[in-house]
Amino acid sequence: MSSSILSSLLRPAPLFSIAAILRLVLLLYGTWQDAHSAVKYTDIDYLVFTDAARYVSNGLSPYSRETYRYTPLLAWMLVPTAKPHLFSFGKVVFALADLLAGWLIVRVLRKQRGMSAERAGAFAAIWLWNPMVATISTRGSSEGLLGVLTMALLWAVEGKRIGAAGFILGLSVHFKIYPFIYAPAIIWWMDDEHLGNGVSKSPASFADAVIKFLSPQRIQLTLISLSTFMGLNVLMYYIYGTPFLTHSYLHHVTRIDHRHNFSPYNIFLYLASADPSSSSLHAFLPQLLLSCLFIPFVIAKKDLATSMMAQTFAFVTFNKVCTSQYFLWYMIFLPLYLPGSSMLRVPSRGITALLLWVLGQAAWLQQGYELEFLGVSTFFPGMWLASLGFFLINCWILGIIISDGAERSIQKVHVM
Amino acid sequence: MRERITYFSPRDADLDPNQLEINGVKVQGPAVEAVREHKITLTLPELPSEIAGLLRDLDQLQLRWATPASYNTLEPFSSRISPGLHVSYTPIKEDHDPEKLCTALQAFGRLDCSSPDVFINLSNGRQAGSPALFFYNELEKLDGFAKRLGPVVCSGPTAADCRKQLQELKDAVSLDMSYDSTSEAVKIQALWPLQKREIAVPASPKGRTEVGILRIGDAPGMEAHEVGVSGVLAVVGETKTPSPTMFAFAARHRAASGSFTSRFQQPTGLHPTLQLSLSSTAPPVDDGAECAPYAYFTFPKVIFADRYQLADELFLASKNLAAAKYVSEPVDLEAPAYTTKEWGSNVLLELAPPKDKAAAKNWTVEVPLHLRYLKPSPTGKEEAGIPYPAVFWACNGEQDVGYAINPFDRINLGYDGLFEPGTTFWHVSPKPEADGPLINNISVPVAKEGASQWVGVGTAVAVGLGFVWVLMKLMGGYAKSGHGTVKTAEDKDKKEK
Numbered sequence: 001m002s003s004s005i006l007s008s009l010l011r012p013a014p015l016f017s018i019a020a021i022l023r024l025v026l027l028l029y030g031t032w033q034d035a036h037s038a039v040k041y042t043d044i045d046y047l048v049f050t051d052a053a054r055y056v057s058n059g060l061s062p063y064s065r066e067t068y069r070y071t072p073l074l075a076w077m078l079v080p081t082a083k084p085h086l087f088s089f090g091k092v093v094f095a096l097a098d099l100l101a102g103w104l105i106v107r108v109l110r111k112q113r114g115m116s117a118e119r120a121g122a123f124a125a126i127w128l129w130n131p132m133v134a135t136i137s138t139r140g141s142s143e144g145l146l147g148v149l150t151m152a153l154l155w156a157v158e159g160k161r162i163g164a165a166g167f168i169l170g171l172s173v174h175f176k177i178y179p180f181i182y183a184p185a186i187i188w189w190m191d192d193e194h195l196g197n198g199v200s201k202s203p204a205s206f207a208d209a210v211i212k213f214l215s216p217q218r219i220q221l222t223l224i225s226l227s228t229f230m231g232l233n234v235l236m237y238y239i240y241g242t243p244f245l246t247h248s249y250l251h252h253v254t255r256i257d258h259r260h261n262f263s264p265y266n267i268f269l270y271l272a273s274a275d276p277s278s279s280s281l282h283a284f285l286p287q288l289l290l291s292c293l294f295i296p297f298v299i300a301k302k303d304l305a306t307s308m309m310a311q312t313f314a315f316v317t318f319n320k321v322c323t324s325q326y327f328l329w330y331m332i333f334l335p336l337y338l339p340g341s342s343m344l345r346v347p348s349r350g351i352t353a354l355l356l357w358v359l360g361q362a363a364w365l366q367q368g369y370e371l372e373f374l375g376v377s378t379f380f381p382g383m384w385l386a387s388l389g390f391f392l393i394n395c396w397i398l399g400i401i402i403s404d405g406a407e408r409s410i411q412k413v414h415v416m
Numbered sequence: 417m418r419e420r421i422t423y424f425s426p427r428d429a430d431l432d433p434n435q436l437e438i439n440g441v442k443v444q445g446p447a448v449e450a451v452r453e454h455k456i457t458l459t460l461p462e463l464p465s466e467i468a469g470l471l472r473d474l475d476q477l478q479l480r481w482a483t484p485a486s487y488n489t490l491e492p493f494s495s496r497i498s499p500g501l502h503v504s505y506t507p508i509k510e511d512h513d514p515e516k517l518c519t520a521l522q523a524f525g526r527l528d529c530s531s532p533d534v535f536i537n538l539s540n541g542r543q544a545g546s547p548a549l550f551f552y553n554e555l556e557k558l559d560g561f562a563k564r565l566g567p568v569v570c571s572g573p574t575a576a577d578c579r580k581q582l583q584e585l586k587d588a589v590s591l592d593m594s595y596d597s598t599s600e601a602v603k604i605q606a607l608w609p610l611q612k613r614e615i616a617v618p619a620s621p622k623g624r625t626e627v628g629i630l631r632i633g634d635a636p637g638m639e640a641h642e643v644g645v646s647g648v649l650a651v652v653g654e655t656k657t658p659s660p661t662m663f664a665f666a667a668r669h670r671a672a673s674g675s676f677t678s679r680f681q682q683p684t685g686l687h688p689t690l691q692l693s694l695s696s697t698a699p700p701v702d703d704g705a706e707c708a709p710y711a712y713f714t715f716p717k718v719i720f721a722d723r724y725q726l727a728d729e730l731f732l733a734s735k736n737l738a739a740a741k742y743v744s745e746p747v748d749l750e751a752p753a754y755t756t757k758e759w760g761s762n763v764l765l766e767l768a769p770p771k772d773k774a775a776a777k778n779w780t781v782e783v784p785l786h787l788r789y790l791k792p793s794p795t796g797k798e799e800a801g802i803p804y805p806a807v808f809w810a811c812n813g814e815q816d817v818g819y820a821i822n823p824f825d826r827i828n829l830g831y832d833g834l835f836e837p838g839t840t841f842w843h844v845s846p847k848p849e850a851d852g853p854l855i856n857n858i859s860v861p862v863a864k865e866g867a868s869q870w871v872g873v874g875t876a877v878a879v880g881l882g883f884v885w886v887l888m889k890l891m892g893g894y895a896k897s898g899h900g901t902v903k904t905a906e907d908k909d910k911k912e913k
Contacts, residue, residue, distance in 0.1 A: 035730070038734035038735075047724060048724075051724075056640065063742065066749060067750070083808050091838075153682035193901060249841075256755065258752050258789050264875060264879055265875060265879070267863060268871050268872060268875040269865065270789065270863055271792060271868045271871055273754075273755070274791040274792055283879075286879060286883040290886060294887065294890050295890065298890050298893050298894045298899055301899060301900050301901050302900075314886065316877070317882070318882075371861055372686050373683065373685040374683045374688075375683050375684045375686065375688075375860075375861050376858065376861060377796035377797060377863070378861075379796070379862070379863040380863055380867035380871060384867070384871060388875070388878040389875065391878060391879070392878060392882055394882075395881075395883075395885050395886055396885070398886050399888075399889040402889040402893055403889050403893055405893070406894070406897055407888075407893070407897065
């Protein structure tokens with residue numbers, strides 16, 4: 001009885017209505033709290049975006065706002081928020097982006113995985129009904145936009161919409177840099193078998209193999225994504241000049257990341273930043289090797305979605321900075337990875353992974369609380385050990401995702 | 417060179433001009449409760465050539481120092497600034513290198529001011545004529561300054577007397593030195609606090625010395641907003657008998673009743689709250705002038721206020737604040753102290769007194785602040801001292817008040833340029849916490865120095881382990897199924913057929 005009620009809620013109309021109502025309630029609650037309490041619901045970043053949007057609407061540069069480190073596209077998109085009564089416009093956009101991402105998840109699951117509506121709805125609910133996702137977007141954080149962009153990218157690639165995929169890839173990288181890790185996975189995936197060109201003979205020589213690899217579709221994707229990315233950059237540079245480059249891109253190279261966060265490198269970077277002779281660029285190496293090379297090489301052709309999930313997970317886990325908003329970057333792929341994964345097949349494994357992930361964060365947050373609010377110097381050893389513990393937990397989880405991905409063969413619905 | 421020494425007593429002071437002994441070399445009198453001000457005016461040629469050369473590059477220069485010790489004073493010497501050394505100047509050429517100025521400033525002690533980036537630009541939103549660049553450094557005492565200055569300015573047969581006078585700076589509570597290119601004159605003003613002191617002024621070997629022995633008193637025809645003064649004036653070596661005087665002037669800086677205390681709310685964490693407790697809610701005047709209380713902060717770079725956080729009205733109201741009227745620029749909201757070049761920042765906050773004045777006699781204002789990361793230390797803690805702010809009621813007045821007539825006027829204190837020219841500042845006197853200095857100490861958590869050897873190795877080992885673990889999983893997957901598509905049993909069957 002109850003299971004049938006639940007499964008009826010997972011049909012598209014109730015699924016999206018509940019997701020929309022959840023966000024609407026949070027949005028209204030947030031507006032109320034902001035108006036009545038000195039403690040604000042709205043994320044500080046949202047004030048940065050809206051300030052930047054106000055500058056843009058007055059014909060000024062969004063970089064006039066300190067700490068605006070995003071593409072001007074975001075500020076342009078939020079120009080309506082410059083009008084006081086449309087302050088929440090951006091949050092509505094972010095919430096709609098969540099819903100659109102959820103719709104894409106359902107579509108990929110149904111059309112490209114052949115899942116039933118209820119089953120697809122159940123997995124999409126992990127994203128759509130996720131209170132963390134809904135809260136982040138209604139508080140006005142733009143990370144949800146990345147969710148819709150990466151899911152649209154997967155949808156376009158798996159649907160063999162090469163032009164759309166190239167455009168979305170270029171746009172996403174312009175937006176937030178990190179989606180460049182998906183480029184090698186997509187290129188690798190785009191073989192004849194996946195594109196439905198019919199299985200051809202194995203290449204005779206190395207030169208043949210190279211020529212075969214440089215297929216028109218791969219070249220098309222590369223050219224479209226590169227020209228979208230560079231086109232947007234040139235446009236923004238033309239309009240806003242050096243501040244665009246400094247704040248959107250160079251900042252991420254030169255920042256010293258000394259403030260406490262989940263990253264395993266954090267305390268090391270703080271100590272290193274106090275010593276001007278040191279450099280920490282080698283921290284990029286394990287991160288890039290895993291997320292751009294090894295993981296896509298082994299997994300992308302087997303299951304592109306799981307590869308993208310594992311790549312993102314590796315990127316966030318090995319990153320020099322890591323805050324909880326980054327977790328959203330890989331959460332979007334959960335509904336695609338989980339069906340058939342060992343986390344669900346062996347529930348104890350899934351539950352252990354979830355518990356450890358939560359506990360690892362809780363241990364770190366406890367140390368962070370003592371430092372931030374009580375002024376206790378927990379940098380060493382407490383917070384350092386907590387961040388390493390959380391890192392190792394994440395590596396263990398990443399190992400499970402990779403093993404699952406390596407064994408995966410997603411059901412193909414297209415007819416050869 | 418001209419000198420002016422003023423003894424300034426309260427209204428009820430016991431002061432009899434007949435007891436003054438005036439002769440060719442000195443003016444002497446019995447001990448009296450008084451503030452003492454010593455003002456010296458010099459022209460450029462009278463200065464050592466290096467200093468004169470340094471000043472010729474500047475349009476104006478102001479050095480101001482205030483003691484961290486708590487002291488009593490009298491109107492019109494009631495203006496306050498945060499304890500420490502405040503340097504502001506305007507160079508004649510825009511590309512002026514502050515190096516020479518900084519070298520000269522080392523007379524006060526070790527000051528980190530050699531880079532032009534240390535100075536902050538003041539030009540936004542201030543009255544015309546305000547100085548362009550500003551630098552602050554904590555400075556507890558003038559002892560070192562007096563000692564180092566001796567050999568430079570004291571020479572000839574009167575060197576010993578000169579040094580003795582310089583030694584008196586040890587007890588001064590405030591020292592101002594200002595120069596401007598229009599008058600080409602350097603004015604030095606030192607102030608000693610209100611206490612019982614003997615009247616003793618020797619003749620200056622180099623110039624004229626004027627002595628004023630004054631007290632607060634009503635002058636005929638004086639207006640309500642004016643300060644009245646009566647007493648005697650004399651010129652050492654010229655006057656035989658003191659000449660009585662009585663005058664009144666409008667003072668820019670007045671003394672408000674009550675006091676305030678500043679302290680950090682415990683625990684401080686990384687986002688400390690500074691609490692200002694004021695003992696009086698009532699504006700100083702009741703004559704229709706619009707008055708509001710303000711606090712002007714001088715924050716060394718370890719601590720800062722976030723201008724964006726101080727923009728929300730509800731948030732401000734919950735802290736008993738009305739508005740952040742001014743925050744100096746630039747203030748990096750993220751950088752650690754060791755990569756921040758500016759000395760720090762200034763903030764002017766308008767405070768919001770309680771509406772119900774009868775109910776609350778004391779009221780508290782909370783100022784939300786943020787700490788920057790500091791370099792690791794052996795203990796995992798680093799102590800920082802944050803000077804008390806200047807707290808005052810600013811009351812608007814007519815534009816053309818003749819404040820400049822006031823012989824004891826003081827301008828360019830940092831905050832006055834942010835108000836309309838006719839504004840009167842009613843200063844609330846600072847009261848230290850438990851008889852300490854007017855400095856709020858705060859302990860900043862930092863990483864322990866000894867951590868670095870462990871952190872370097874430990875992080876590398878953990879990242880290495882994690883990396884190898886993930887790599888092994890990848891190799892395991894690769895060994896099982898290669899890098900291509902997984903062939904299902906069905907696929908294999910097809911192939912075999």
